[in-house]
Amino acid sequence: LAKTTQPISMDSYEGQEVNITCSHNNIATNDYITWYQQFPSQGPRFIIQGYKTKVTNEVASLFIPADRKSSTLSLPRVSLSDTAVYYCLVDTRGTGGFKTIFGAGTRLFVKA
Amino acid sequence: GAVVSQHPSWVICKSGTSVKIECRSLDFQATTMFWYRQFPKQSLMLMATSNEGSKATYEQGVEKDKFLINHASLTLSTLTVTSAHPEDSSFYICSAGTGTEYGYTFGSGTRLTVV
Numbered sequence: 107l108a109k110t111t112q113p114i115s116m117d118s119y120e121g122q123e124v125n126i127t128c129s130h131n132n133i134a135t136n137d138y139i140t141w142y143q144q145f146p147s148q149g150p151r152f153i154i155q156g157y158k159t160k161v162t163n164e165v166a167s168l169f170i171p172a173d174r175k176s177s178t179l180s181l182p183r184v185s186l187s188d189t190a191v192y193y194c195l196v197d198t199r200g201t202g203g204f205k206t207i208f209g210a211g212t213r214l215f216v217k218a
Numbered sequence: 219g220a221v222v223s224q225h226p227s228w229v230i231c232k233s234g235t236s237v238k239i240e241c242r243s244l245d246f247q248a249t250t251m252f253w254y255r256q257f258p259k260q261s262l263m264l265m266a267t268s269n270e271g272s273k274a275t276y277e278q279g280v281e282k283d284k285f286l287i288n289h290a291s292l293t294l295s296t297l298t299v300t301s302a303h304p305e306d307s308s309f310y311i312c313s314a315g316t317g318t319e320y321g322y323t324f325g326s327g328t329r330l331t332v333v
Contacts, residue, residue: 140321149224149324150262193261197313206252206313206322208262 110194110209118214124181126212128194131175137196139170139177144191144211153192154179181214189216220246222314225287225327231302239297239328248250248314250308253285254310256307268295302332 111129118124130139138157142150154161158169158179167180181188193211221244231237241251250269256260266276266287274287285308287299295314299306309329313322 142321142324147309147329148329149222149313149327151324152321155321207264208254210261 110196112192112194112209112212117199118184119217120185121183123218124184124188126138126179126181126194127176127213128179129176130194130196133174133196133217136207139168140197140206141166141168141177141179142193144193150193150208156212178185184214184215184216186216186218188214190214193208195204220268220314220323222248222312222323223323224312226328228329229331231330233303233332234301235267236298236300237302239310239330239331241295241297241300241314241325243293243314245322246314248295249292250315251289251295252313252315253287253295253297254311256311256327262311265297286289288328299330302330304332306330307332 140155141153144150159170169178193210253265266274268274268289276282289295295322311327313324315322
């Protein structure tokens with residue numbers, strides 16, 4: 107399983123764009139990169155997943171360079187409600203049985 | 219989208235008793251479910267992988283006789299904490315995957331407090 111490394115914490119202000127970068131040097135060919143968000147006393151919530159280049163959905167964008175050894179989650183115009191822990195994971199898409207190991211995550215604190 | 223229901227959301231039990239936590243996939247069949255525990259300010263720690271109809275696979279250091287996992291159907295997995303002690307107090311979270319969707323769907327978690 108590829109290990110991931112993220113900053114432990116980040117601070118931002120409302121309305122700013124936040125970029126959280128994750129390193130996964132040992133990512134395998136079949137691995138996908140998935141980001142989750144977790145609020146206190148709740149289960150993680152899926153944000154976005156990608157394999158390479160750029161993926162965008164209604165809440166975030168995910169940038170993955172050609173070597174796939176890192177990825178960047180971009181949150182446009184954050185609000186106070188985006189204060190949460192963000193986890194970057196790599197796993198094999200499509201198996202359903204591939205266990206997902208969480209790293210330490212990045213604690214994002216959005217200030218007014 | 220895929221929904222995983224976890225019950226109860228919180229439970230308080232006396233030391234020495236057993237507690238059962240249920241994890242249900244409401245609108246899909248979950249061939250595999252995962253159980254995690256999370257201590258305050260820490261990340262999720264995978265406890266075991268549960269496959270329907272077979273024995274769970276436990277992570278190193280997790281006592282299988284203490285944390286009993288049953289995955290009797292494609293929509294239900296249960297975690298029973300036996301002879302609970304205060305150090306078992308934690309936030310327990312399940313997740314489910316089908317092998318066909320992006321990522322995994324997580325339950326809302328169960329806060330267990332052993333007194």
